[in-house]
Amino acid sequence: MSKRVLITGAAGFLGSHLCDRFIAEGYRVVGMDNLITGDLKNIEHLFPLENFEFYNHDVSNFVHVSGKLDYILHFASPASPIDYLKIPIQTLKVGSLGTHNLLGLAKEKKARFLIASTSEVYGDPTVHPQTEDYWGNVNPVGPRSVYDEAKRFQEAITMAYHTFHGIETRIVRIFNTYGPRMRLNDGRVLPAFIGQALRGEDLTIFGDGSQTRAFCYVDDLVEGIYRLLLSDCVDPVNIGNPDEITIRDFAEEIIKLTGTSQKIIYHPLPQDDPKQRQPDISKARKLLDWSPKISRQDGLKITYGYFKNFTKEELEATKNNKEF
Numbered sequence: 001m002s003k004r005v006l007i008t009g010a011a012g013f014l015g016s017h018l019c020d021r022f023i024a025e026g027y028r029v030v031g032m033d034n035l036i037t038g039d040l041k042n043i044e045h046l047f048p049l050e051n052f053e054f055y056n057h058d059v060s061n062f063v064h065v066s067g068k069l070d071y072i073l074h075f076a077s078p079a080s081p082i083d084y085l086k087i088p089i090q091t092l093k094v095g096s097l098g099t100h101n102l103l104g105l106a107k108e109k110k111a112r113f114l115i116a117s118t119s120e121v122y123g124d125p126t127v128h129p130q131t132e133d134y135w136g137n138v139n140p141v142g143p144r145s146v147y148d149e150a151k152r153f154q155e156a157i158t159m160a161y162h163t164f165h166g167i168e169t170r171i172v173r174i175f176n177t178y179g180p181r182m183r184l185n186d187g188r189v190l191p192a193f194i195g196q197a198l199r200g201e202d203l204t205i206f207g208d209g210s211q212t213r214a215f216c217y218v219d220d221l222v223e224g225i226y227r228l229l230l231s232d233c234v235d236p237v238n239i240g241n242p243d244e245i246t247i248r249d250f251a252e253e254i255i256k257l258t259g260t261s262q263k264i265i266y267h268p269l270p271q272d273d274p275k276q277r278q279p280d281i282s283k284a285r286k287l288l289d290w291s292p293k294i295s296r297q298d299g300l301k302i303t304y305g306y307f308k309n310f311t312k313e314e315l316e317a318t319k320n321n322k323e324f
Helices: 013-024 081-086 088-109 145-165 189-198 218-229 247-258 282-288 296-307 312-316
Strands: 004-008 028-033 052-056 071-074 112-118 169-174 203-206 212-214 237-239 244-246 264-267
Touching: 004 013, 004 088, 013 028, 013 218, 071 088, 071 218, 081 088, 081 145, 088 112, 088 145, 112 145, 112 218, 145 169, 169 218, 189 203, 189 247, 189 296, 203 247, 212 247, 218 237, 218 282, 237 282, 244 247, 247 264, 247 296
Parallel strands: 004 028, 004 071, 028 052, 071 112, 112 169, 169 237, 203 264
Antiparallel strands: 212 244
C-alpha cells in the first residue's frame, strides 16, 4: 500500500509544490490549510485524483486525521512580512499551538515529522554565510519577532519531542525561495519587483540596496526537503541557494529580464531587516548529496513567464506591494 503523508499549508506556495512532488512519487497525500494565506487555485488540479484529499482546517486547533500516516510535513504559516505583520497572533499560534498539535498527531500515528523552519531564525546575522551551528541575532520583541520566534519555538519543541518522546523528526531551514504560485502582493522582494515591473511602476528598494539575498528555485528546494525527510538527519539543515546577490543588482536583473525601463527608488530600511542572507549548505551537500541545480537566470525566466499570464485586473489588485 502507498505511504500516506499529511502536508499542512498545502494550498500555499511551497505546500502546493510539495503536494505535487509527493503525488508524483506515488504517495497518498492529505492536504490541510485554513486558506488564511493559501489559495485553492494552487491545488485545484489535484482534487480529481484518488490519492489526494483536502481538509480546510486551522492546525492551531486540535488536529485529527483518520487512518494511517507515515509522514507529517508542517508548512502551515504565514511566511511573508506583509502577512505576518498583518496577522501576528495567528502567526505565533500556528508556530506554537499548531506545531504542538501536529507533534501530538505524529506521536499518535508513529509518523515521521518534518518542520519547515527558516533562515529567519538567524535574525540579522553577524556570521556570514550562515551555518546551522550559528544561534542567530534575533530581536525577540521587534516587529519581525512574531515570525522569527515562532520558528525558533518550532525547532525547540520539535527537538524536545524527538529527545523526550522518541519521535522521528527533521528540521529544514529554508532560505529565500521563488517560483510559480508566489503571490505578487506577499511583500517579498522577487514578486514585489516583478509586480512593479509588470505594472510599469518604479522598482522600490528599502535601504541602499547593498543588503544581500540568495534565491533558490522552488523545484530545487522541494528536492532538498524530500531528501531530508527520507534521510537520518535529525539536526537542522539549511536548504537554499548560496548564489548571493545584492538587492540593487537583483533589481537591475529584473529590469533587464522584463525589458522595462523603470527607475529604482529608495526608501528607509524596515526595522531588523537582515543585511546579509546566504546559506552555508555544506551539511546538505555532505549528508543529502544535495545542491541547487537551477540557475537564478533560468529560474527567473520560468517565474516571469508565470506572472506574465496575470490579467491587468489581477496586476492592479497587487498594487500595495512592499519589498522587505
